[in-house]
Structure formats: structure tokens, C-alpha cells
Amino acid sequence: MSIKVVRSSKFRHVFGQAVKYDQCYDDIRISQMTWDSNFCSVNPKFVAMIVDASGGGAFMVLPLSKTGRIDMSYPTVCGHTGPVLDIEFCPHNDNIIASGSEDCSVMVWEIPDGGLVTPMTDPVVKLEGHSKRVGTLSWHPTAHNVLMTAGCDNVLILWNVACGEAMMRLDTVHTDIIYSAVWNRDGSRILTSCKDKKLRVLDPHKGTVIAEKDKPHEGSRPIKALFVSDGKILSTGFSRMSERQVALWDPNSFGEPLTLQELDTSSGVLLPFFDPDTGVVYLCGKGDCSIRYFEVTDEAPYIHYLSMYGSKESQKGIGYMPKRGLEVNKCEIARFYKLHERKCEPIVMTVPRKSDLFQEDLYPDTVGPEPAVEADEWFGGKADAQPILISLKDGFATTTKTKQFKVHKSLMKTTTASMGDQQDSCGEVQSLRNEVKQLKETIADLTKRVSKMESKL
Structure with a gap:
């Protein structure tokens, strides 16, 4: 008689739960655009959501504490002339957010501490260099003021936001629309997925392709990919029979996947989120009612299914809170902000523990808001630095104060406006x-x- 051995893991019983109704953000008209980005970005201060707007593109930025019904006249960030496709907060300054739009431009905005009082139409910096809509944004994880953008013109650009200049332009690498573009943990590599059914690992300093995988997923629907532990790559896509798949790859030997699992036959693109502190990856499908989570390990079968959070309403987009914004005294290991048609609903992922003490095994030192290097140094060829880590033992409030003091002012001093070829200093x-x-x-x-x-x- 065989005995089935259950793999031991402290994350086997991760429990997902939506917050109470009065802690949601209600009566918000979420954008109806059919673009496969998150539509939401969050940090310990704000939650930002792309919303419907007449005559252009807009997104709403709310202080986390402003829950309940949001007034129809609440001011938005509305400087784009076309629909906004992607937004992302700067990891080194909680008041700075970048937006990409159908109007081919990228704009960087500074949100005042208490949130908006009047509509915001003038960005701190306007970045113009794409000839078609800009659908993907990603801030460098360790270098201050370095932004990566990818457009439907098949071009990937690295910007020095401090002076509004395009420092590197990769326009011959991709032959079709870029579906996703992400950094690895220290920003020494870029991973892109493209409509030409290829995954590419790029060197951001040289602009060269280091590794390439053709057809990681056979289907024609968009592929999303990101770096996980030990430089491995996790990708989500579709089979030839339109079944959704998740796969793990070693970019040093890109031939066969370490593992490839088929999930279901839904049509929504799976958006992956990875937590390097716990090794847990979360898959959130656009149009799904569920969030699946898996543990990524270095032994076969590498991707271990943990559980699934399910609800009645489907998600139009999802935001993922950085680790420093979680409530450690409640054993919270992840928090998502799920977008419905008319509201934003936080979903808390916790590991049930009886003790009220700080759980060191759940919260190793994590990435803090302090940048490891400045944009000029990074573009000048300085070696990629590891993220500066912080302890969450005393919560995130202490780290927020030091970050504001340093980063907020340095960005204001160095930021300049850039309109086309005009590059006058402030x-x-x-x-x-x-x-x-x-x-x-x-x-x-x-x-x-x-x-x-x-x-x-």
C-alpha cells in the first residue's frame, strides 16, 4: 500500500480574503480599454487606477485611506490626449508615477502628499520618442530615475527621467508588438515577450540580445514573462488548443522548459506577480474571478500549486502592493487591489499564525525605497548594484520618512522638461x-x- 507524501511548505495554507465593503474604493468608472496591462499601481501611500475619460486619457490617484464612495467630481490626472494604457509608481519615490498612452507619449507626474485637489494636466516631464501607442512601462529597480518604455512601434527605450532624454533606443531587436518588458532584481537584465512569439533576455547597457527562446507557448495570444529566483524565467501563455499555460525556463539552456503546466481553457491573459522573499508567484487572469498562487522551488517539478482565491466578480485589472506596504503584525504576505467595473477591492493574502510576534521566517529583509545608484552613474556604465534591503520588524512607517527626505527632493532638483528636441535645463x-x-x-x-x-x- 503506497503512502502519498504531502510536500511541506509554510505557504500551503495561504488564505486570501477581500476586505469589508467600507474599505473598498467605490463608484469608480474603470477604463473599458482592451489592453493587457495591470490598469492599477499601488504603493504604501496611494492607489492609482486607469479610468474612463471623455476627450482623452485619465487615471485616478487616491490616498490609501480614502476608502468608500468616491465622488464623481474627484480630480484625475488628465494630461494625455489619448487613452492611458499603463501606469506605474516609482519604487524610489511614492509621489512619482509614470503613464503611457495611445497618444504615443510617456508622462511623469508628481502627486502631492494628500492626493489631488484639482485636476492635474501638466506633467513634471513629458517623454516623446515613440511613434505609436506606449503600452508598457517599468522603472529600474535599483537605479534612480531610469524608466523603460515599450510601444506598438516595436521600439524599447531607456530614459533618464532626470533630464528627459532617451539614453538607449532598441528599434531593431523586436519585429512586432512588445507584450511585456521587465527588469530582473538588480536591473542588470531585461526580459521581453513579443508578438513574434519570442522571449528575449537583453543586456540594458549594451542593448544586445543575450538569450532568445522561440515559441515558449504555441498559441497566438499574448505571452507575459518575468524573472524569478536564481535568474530563472516564468512565462504564461496559451497552447495551440488555447489552453492557458505556465512554464519555467533556465535562460542558460533555453531549449526545453524546466516544467510546463496546463491550467484551464479561459481566454484571459495571465498576469504574473512574483515575491522573491517567499518564492510565491501569483497568477491573475484578466476577466477571471480567481487568483492562483504557486511556490517556485529549485527542485522538480519546480512550480508547486498552493491554492486559489476565488470570488463572484471578474477582475478588469490588478495592482500589487510592495512588501514594505503590508501589515506584518497580521502575517500579511501579499495584498492585491482588484479592479471591478465600478470599484477597487483590496484582497489580503495571509499565513495563519497564532502568535502576535514578528514572524522572521515570513519577512526576511526586503527591498526598500532607497536607490542603490543614480541615473547618471548607471548610464555611465557603473556596475549594477543589488537592491538596498530594509527590515520590516518595525513596520513600514519608519522607512517612508527616510525615503521622502532623500528621494523626493533630489528628483525635484534634477528634473527638467523635455518637449521633442527642446532640452533646456530648469x-x-x-x-x-x-x-x-x-x-x-x-x-x-x-x-x-x-x-x-x-x-x-
Whole structure:
């Protein structure tokens, strides 16, 4: 008689639960665009969602505490002339968010601490370099002010946001629309998936292709991919029979997958999220009512199914909270912000524990908000630095204070506006404004003197 041995794992009983109704963000018109991005970005301060807007593109940014019914007249970020396709908060400054749009532009915005009071139409920086809609954004994980964008023009651009310049433009690598573009943990590699059914690993300093995999999934629907532990790659896609699949690859030997599992026959693209601290990957399907989670290990079969969170309503998009924004005293290991048609619903993933003490095995030191290197140094060829880690033992409030003090001000000092070929520095623009102001005052003074002399005559 054979005995079935159950694999031991502290994440076997991860429990997903939606928050109470009054802790949701209600009466929000989520965008109806059919684009396979998250449509939502969150950090310990704000939650941002792409919303429907007449006459252009807009997204809403709410302080996390502003739950309940959101007034129809609540101000939005509405500077784009076409629908917004992707948004992402900067990992080094919780007040900075980037947006990509159908109007072919990328804009970087600074959100005031308490949220918006009036509609925001003027970005801090406008990045223009794509000739078709921009559907993918990703901030560098360790270098400050480095942004990667990918458009439907098959072009991938690396920007120095501090001066509004495109520092590297990869326009011959991809032969079709880029479905996803992500960094690895220290930003030394870029992984892209493309409509030409290829996964590519790129060197961001040289702009060269290091490894390439043709047809990781046979189906024609979009493929999503990201780096997991030990440099391995996890991809989601479709089989030739339109079954959804998840696969794990070793980019050093890209021939056969380490494992490939078929999940179901739903049509929604699976958006993967990976937590390097726990080794858990979450698969959220667009249009699904569920979130599946798996544990990724270094022994066969490599991807171990844990459980599934299910609900009655389907998700139009999903946001994933950085680890430093979780409530460690409740053993919370992940939090998602699920977009419905008219609301945003936080979903909390917890590991049931009886003790109220800090659980060190659940919360190893994690990525903090401090950048390891500045954009100029990184583009100058400085070696890729590992993320600066922080302890969550005292919660995330202490880390937020130091981050605001350092990053917020340095970005304001170095940021400049970029419109097409015009790349004037902030100092030059300000000096021109001062000169114009002085000239206006001089003209006003002369006008007064002339009118006095005329009256005497």
C-alpha cells in the first residue's frame, strides 16, 4: 500500500480574503480599454487606477485611506490626449508615477502628499520618442530615475527621467508588438515577450540580445514573462488548443522548459506577480474571478500549486502592493487591489499564525525605497548594484520618512522638461522667466513715466 507524501511548505495554507465593503474604493468608472496591462499601481501611500475619460486619457490617484464612495467630481490626472494604457509608481519615490498612452507619449507626474485637489494636466516631464501607442512601462529597480518604455512601434527605450532624454533606443531587436518588458532584481537584465512569439533576455547597457527562446507557448495570444529566483524565467501563455499555460525556463539552456503546466481553457491573459522573499508567484487572469498562487522551488517539478482565491466578480485589472506596504503584525504576505467595473477591492493574502510576534521566517529583509545608484552613474556604465534591503520588524512607517527626505527632493532638483528636441535645463528656463519678468516691470515703469510727461505737456 503506497503512502502519498504531502510536500511541506509554510505557504500551503495561504488564505486570501477581500476586505469589508467600507474599505473598498467605490463608484469608480474603470477604463473599458482592451489592453493587457495591470490598469492599477499601488504603493504604501496611494492607489492609482486607469479610468474612463471623455476627450482623452485619465487615471485616478487616491490616498490609501480614502476608502468608500468616491465622488464623481474627484480630480484625475488628465494630461494625455489619448487613452492611458499603463501606469506605474516609482519604487524610489511614492509621489512619482509614470503613464503611457495611445497618444504615443510617456508622462511623469508628481502627486502631492494628500492626493489631488484639482485636476492635474501638466506633467513634471513629458517623454516623446515613440511613434505609436506606449503600452508598457517599468522603472529600474535599483537605479534612480531610469524608466523603460515599450510601444506598438516595436521600439524599447531607456530614459533618464532626470533630464528627459532617451539614453538607449532598441528599434531593431523586436519585429512586432512588445507584450511585456521587465527588469530582473538588480536591473542588470531585461526580459521581453513579443508578438513574434519570442522571449528575449537583453543586456540594458549594451542593448544586445543575450538569450532568445522561440515559441515558449504555441498559441497566438499574448505571452507575459518575468524573472524569478536564481535568474530563472516564468512565462504564461496559451497552447495551440488555447489552453492557458505556465512554464519555467533556465535562460542558460533555453531549449526545453524546466516544467510546463496546463491550467484551464479561459481566454484571459495571465498576469504574473512574483515575491522573491517567499518564492510565491501569483497568477491573475484578466476577466477571471480567481487568483492562483504557486511556490517556485529549485527542485522538480519546480512550480508547486498552493491554492486559489476565488470570488463572484471578474477582475478588469490588478495592482500589487510592495512588501514594505503590508501589515506584518497580521502575517500579511501579499495584498492585491482588484479592479471591478465600478470599484477597487483590496484582497489580503495571509499565513495563519497564532502568535502576535514578528514572524522572521515570513519577512526576511526586503527591498526598500532607497536607490542603490543614480541615473547618471548607471548610464555611465557603473556596475549594477543589488537592491538596498530594509527590515520590516518595525513596520513600514519608519522607512517612508527616510525615503521622502532623500528621494523626493533630489528628483525635484534634477528634473527638467523635455518637449521633442527642446532640452533646456530648469535653470535656463527659470533665468529666462526672470528676464521676461524684469522686462515687463521696466516697460510698465517707462509707460508710467511717458504718461506723466504727456499730462504735463
